[in-house]
Amino acid sequence: MQDPNADTEWNDVLRAKGIIPPKEKEVSEEDIVNILETTIQNKTSGKSFEDMSLDELNEKEDDIDEEEERIFEEYRRQRMAEMKQAQLKARFGEVREISKVDYVTEVNKAGEGVWVVLHVYKQAIPLCKLINQHLSALAQKFPDVKFLKSVSSVCIPNYPDKNLPTLFVYYEGDLKKQYVGPMVFGGMNFKQDELEWMLSEVGVLKTELEAPPKQEIRDVMDSALRQSGRGDDDSDEDDW
Incomplete structure (x- = not known):
């Protein structure tokens, strides 16, 4: 007897007329x-x-x-x-206060893949106080980034006030970027989004901002970095 599941023209005719059942699906x-x-x-x-x-x-x-x-x-x-x-990734989430003796542990030994943002400041300087507020908000928003702060007279003896505020950015213990002096930040109108954008350009964090909040802030920052330099080469800043 012919196999009803065989692929033949005769079986196709028989299936079409309902004489034999449809072929089983593989x-x-x-x-x-x-x-x-x-x-x-x-x-x-x-x-x-x-x-x-x-x-x-x-x-x-x-x-x-x-x-x-x-x-x-x-x-x-x-x-x-x-x-x-x-x-x-969520092991930080706040801005920690450190002194000079904490530097090796908190910065050099921060860990593999860890970005560190260190703010050198004086509380009496209004712009420093403003940036500390922005950093506190960003620390909560980006808990995988280690945000630190240290009073200038404590961490870098004789560090000039004209260089405050100063931000040092490190990755895996290496200095990647520094922002020095009030001109870099554009004064007291400096916004949290502007700081977030600046840090995102270095690679510190991944922002959802699509463009610089204020283009003129970029222009001021680039100009200040080109023209002012660090100055005060005899400071102890290299210790950091």
């Missing part, structure tokens, strides 16, 4: 994957593993059979890795 690898995913979602009230929290995955562990165990473990490891990474 199950592909993709079909098997879809069936497995549907089964998993049915067992988890229609919620896929990738949308579940670590606690939800742990609750569903007893409902997982051997066929699904590998996928379950993979998603759970992924969730744990994501949580660990988030905890590492």
Whole structure:
């Protein structure tokens, strides 16, 4: 007897007339994957593993059979890795006050992949006080960045007040950028968004700002850095 599942013109005619049943559909690898995913979602009230929290995955562990165990473990490891990474990134979140003796620990040994922003200031200088306020807000917004501050007379003896405020930017212990003096910041109208943009240009943080808040601030900053220089070469600034 001829195989009813064979691909022949005669069988096609018989199938079309309903004399023999339709050919059984071959199950592909993709079909098997879809069936497995549907089964998993049915067992988890229609919620896929990738949308579940670590606690939800742990609750569903007893409902997982051997066929699904590998996928379950993979998603759970992924969730744990994501949580660990988030905890590492959110380890700062505030502006810490340091002295000169803290420099090696807090800056040089900040850790792999860590950006450090150090504000050298005097509280009596209004612009320094304003920048400290901006840094406090940015520290909460970007908790993966280490923000530090230190009084100039404590961290750099004889550091001239005309250079305040000063921001030093480090990455993995190396100095990457410095902003020195009030002209760089544009005075008391200096906004938090402007500081955020400046730091984003160095790579310290990833901002959602699409453009510099004030283009003229960039122009003033570039001009000041070109014309003023650091001056006071005999200061102890190199200690930092």
